[in-house]
Amino acid sequence: MDRFDTIIVGAGISGLAAARLLRGEGRRTVVLEARDRIGGRVHTDRTDGWVTDLGASWIHGITDSPVAAAATAFGMPMREFTVGGYQPDSRPIAYFGPDGARLSAEETRRHIADIRRIDADLVGIIARSEPRASYRDVTDQALAAQGWDAERTQRVREYFEHRSEEQYGARIDDLAAHGLDDDAIEGDEVVFPGGYDVLAQRLADGVDVRLEEVVREVHWNGDGVTAVTDAGAWHARSAVVTVPVGVLASGDLTISPALPDPVAGALSRLRMNAFEKVFLRFPVRFWDADVYALRAQGPAAQWWHSWYDLTDLHGEPTLLTFAAGPAGVGIRDLSDREVGEAAAGPLRRLYPGGYVDPIHVRVTRWWADPFARGSYAYMRVGSTTADHDDLATPVGDVLHLAGEATWTDDPATVTAALCSGHRAAERVLGRFVPIESLWA
Ligand SMILES: Cc1cc2nc3c(=O)[nH]c(=O)nc-3n(C[C@H](O)[C@H](O)[C@H](O)COP(=O)(O)OP(=O)(O)OC[C@H]3O[C@@H](n4cnc5c(N)ncnc54)[C@H](O)[C@@H]3O)c2cc1C
The missing domain is CATH 3.50.50.60 (FAD/NAD(P)-binding domain)
Known part of the structure; x- marks a missing residue:
């Protein structure tokens, strides 16, 4: 050799x-x-003419990003898609309450203000946290200090649970208190149509x-x-x-x-996470067309709560959702068809008049890949x-x-x-x- x-x-x-x-x-x-x-x-799949990023999709903030500089120099087309980092509101998102009804603009504004309140308080709480504190511990501490009623508290608590799962593919109890310290997003987020x-x-x-x-x-x-x-x-x-x-x-x-x-x-x-992408293609777009994402609240939305509209990117009615944390573990023994039914089914309640089943489902299996063994690493408690x-x-x-x-x-x-x-x-x-x- x-x-x-x-x-x-x-x-x-x-x-x-x-x-x-x-x-x-x-x-x-x-x-x-x-x-x-x-x-x-x-890893980009180009089967049947679709361009589907099965691994990374986003640059989570292009300001001073070396990846954005490289992509620009390499002539890679980029499309703005600024809700990739589980942000509550940087772009329009349709929120749905636990009863499946869409929140009004005022209800949405109040919920987002609550999230921002906790986010602001978390900065100091995390800085003072014990070495073995979890992200659950610090968010619970921040929530307890607000004096909100149980319903209001629970809606914000579940937002932080989902943030931990969707950002790091980890249960909030397993993620270190500092596990989301890097979560700031500077500038627009973009994806790659090509x-x-x-x-x-x-x-x-x-x-x-x-x-x-x-x-x-x-x-x-x-x-x-x-x-x-x-x-x-x-x-x-x-x-x-x-x-x-x-x-x-x-x-x-x-x-x-x-x-x-x-x-x-x-x-x-450091531990590999449980985080898989689920692409759902539909014969028609039955959901609101003027939003980047749909986000559901409440017990029925424990696993499946956020769907991102890739229609403009893919040229066909397409939603992307994530099986993350407990859901990422829970789908391992399910077929793609079963995952598709579970991931799309909740949309029937959000759009009872228009819902139709997906015609194509694609599920990633990074966990089972011997050369990945998960999607990326997270900070354990x-x-x-x-x-x-x-x-x-x-x-x-x-x-x-x-x-x-x-x-x-x-x-x-x-x-x-x-x-x-x-x-x-x-x-x-x-x-x-x-x-x-x-x-x-
Ligand atoms: C589903 C998913 C969504 C993601 N979303 C985003 C996103 O939107 N934005 C973002 O910035 N990041 C995202 N990421 C994370 C991003 O993809 C990774 O952080 C990044 O690509 C990791 O690059 P790497 O070079 O560190 O590792 P890898 O890309 O894993 O490269 C390591 C290489 O080592 C090879 N290898 C493994 N074992 C062996 C061996 N025994 N011998 C020889 N070679 C071996 C592997 O095949 C692989 O090619 C996502 C990842 C996944 C899976």
Whole structure:
């Protein structure tokens, strides 16, 4: 086998970013990718002419976003869609009360004001919270201080439960109090009508990627790193391992000697989530056309509460909803048809006069994917925000972990993946490299 300067494990956005930068600096770099495609959790399906992003869809705020800068430079069309981050009101949303009736404008305004009140109070409460506090603990504390009646309190409580599930794919009791610290959205959110995977394709341009190379073992010592695949062993002076934390925790890929602290400690506290997309295509658009999303309240909407209107994007009446947290676990043994019935059925109550069944259902199964093992990582109770950066602490100066879970500022995103790949490349090189060289 050839000897390389650096081996990159994984051709997702973080691995491709690292490889592209290192190659640009004249390093002999190879990317070993387990799947038969690049992109990892950025994956666009183009079956039957539809462009469907099965993994990431959004840039959650384009202001100062390196992903937006890269997408612009690569000529990727972007469409504004500013409710991706479970925001209560940045764009029109149709809210429906527990009885299934649409809330009036005034009721909606009051509910959103209540959410904003709790959000404001949470800043101080989270800052003062105990190390083992959950997001449930801090929101309950904020709610208890308001003196609201039970009904009003419950409507806001369930909003925060759903935010935890939809943003991080985790039950509110399992998410650390600081688990949503990064939730601020700066500027418009956008999606990609031509597919997010163009970003991966452009980053991979000219990069040496070897597909269907499943790395089983990574050995490191002072001299360098060896990656063992079914086909053989690859040697290099350094390596960047970008596989999701779920793959690292599974033992399917072993690292020896074992990862030291603080890397090992951080890895033990971050956990892959339960978060799947459900695309519902209908013969007609029976829902309100002037809103970005539909959002239902109350006990009947525990699992299925938010539907995002992709009609303009897909050119056919389409709603996207998420099976997140408990729902993400609950659908694992259900067929796509059963998930579709469960996810679309509640709309019958919201639109009794117009509802029709979906004609096509698509459900993602990231949890069952051995090279993902979930959609992205969340901070379990007991973890700290520093765990993200700690996970990327260089090991023996030859081994670097990168990927969405290793970036503190905006973890669980494409931005985090891109930035962590850039940081890993800089550490391998031992010097500053402008991130802009990724798309220059
Ligand atoms: C359903 C869903 C929705 C999302 N929505 C958004 C969103 O709207 N906006 C956003 O910013 N982010 C979103 N994300 C998160 C975003 O997709 C990820 O944070 C990002 O793509 C992760 O990139 P990465 O390079 O860190 O990891 P990955 O993309 O997972 O890349 C790691 C690579 O390693 C490979 N690999 C794994 N094991 C091995 C092995 N043993 N040997 C060799 N290769 C291996 C994998 O196949 C993969 O290609 C979403 C993710 C999902 C799944």
